[in-house]
Amino acid sequence: MFSNLANMATFKILLTSLIYIESFLLFYYGARYLFYLWNVIRKSRQDLMIREKQIDAMKTSIEDFNGLKHDFYNILGTYSGYLEVGSLDRLKKYHESVTQSVLKFGSSLDLSKKMDLNPALITLLMNKVDYAQRLNVQMRFQLLGDITNLWIEEIDICRLLSCLIDNALEAAAGSVGRSVEFRLCNTADRSKIISITNSTQGAVDLEMMKLIGYSGKKGHMGVGINNSQKIVNSYDNCHLSFSYYDNEFTACLDIKSRSSVPIPLLRAVKGALLTMGANDKCGVQMNR
Numbered sequence: 262m263f264s265n266l267a268n269m270a271t272f273k274i275l276l277t278s279l280i281y282i283e284s285f286l287l288f289y290y291g292a293r294y295l296f297y298l299w300n301v302i303r304k305s306r307q308d309l310m311i312r313e314k315q316i317d318a319m320k321t322s323i324e325d326f327n328g329l330k331h332d333f334y335n336i337l338g339t340y341s342g343y344l345e346v347g348s349l350d351r352l353k354k355y356h357e358s359v360t361q362s363v364l365k366f367g368s369s370l371d372l373s374k375k376m377d378l379n380p381a382l383i384t385l386l387m388n389k390v391d392y393a394q395r396l397n398v399q400m401r402f403q404l405l406g407d408i409t410n411l412w413i414e415e416i417d418i419c420r421l422l423s424c425l426i427d428n429a430l431e432a433a434a435g436s437v438g439r440s441v442e443f444r445l446c447n448t449a450d451r452s453k454i455i456s457i458t459n460s461t462q463g464a465v466d467l468e469m470m471k472l473i474g475y476s477g478k479k480g481h482m483g484v485g486i487n488n489s490q491k492i493v494n495s496y497d498n499c500h501l502s503f504s505y506y507d508n509e510f511t512a513c514l515d516i517k518s519r520s521s522v523p524i525p526l527l528r529a530v531k532g533a534l535l536t537m538g539a540n541d542k543c544g545v546q547m548n549r
Contacts (some may be wrong), residue, residue, distance in 0.1 A: 382418070397439060405444070412516045429458075456511055
């Protein structure tokens, strides 16, 4: 009798254990499947947003092109009118306006073709094209390398470049040249070099520019440059430098390449390795 009771108790324990194990496995694989579905949906939404941005960019470019095409004969007629009356000053201003419209169309069209490579970066640059037009500044782009991975967090690269480009555009707006050039290229080890060059009205004091709160119309660099430096200082693979030569100011961002491991994980691993190294040294000293 006691043997039967012991067997029943053992059976109940085994049955309960199996139920718990099955419940755990069901929960585990169910959670993994839901997480997989969530990633699929999120990726699909991101792809849809990218396509929508591409379509919007293409629509804007087509509208700009149709507008230039429709106004082509009117533009030529206006040129002829200014030449006939000999108003060269007004003709020069009108020519600058036409040039800005044509350059904006070309820049937006070229950038929209690269939207799927890095939507955040391209959207940012296209917004800066609109800002440049409002400031009557000519903005040129040279994307000479891979832009899919810039080796730092997306939000930080957008904040950083937005600040640097805004400073460049605002400084160029007060200069004679009124131009900004954005250039991105790769090095042999897949590092990135991003330079932003703008025309200036006279020399820029690079030493004064480092002071917090400093701002001058010549360089137009205020607290924004300090915020940019804080972002750069939070990464051990980034370096931001500035130079000036012949009425041109350049901000140069050098980003060293990393592996495919996420940056926060790399930092955690690095910290763990440093800790292990310190412990090993202590162990060696104690053994001695």
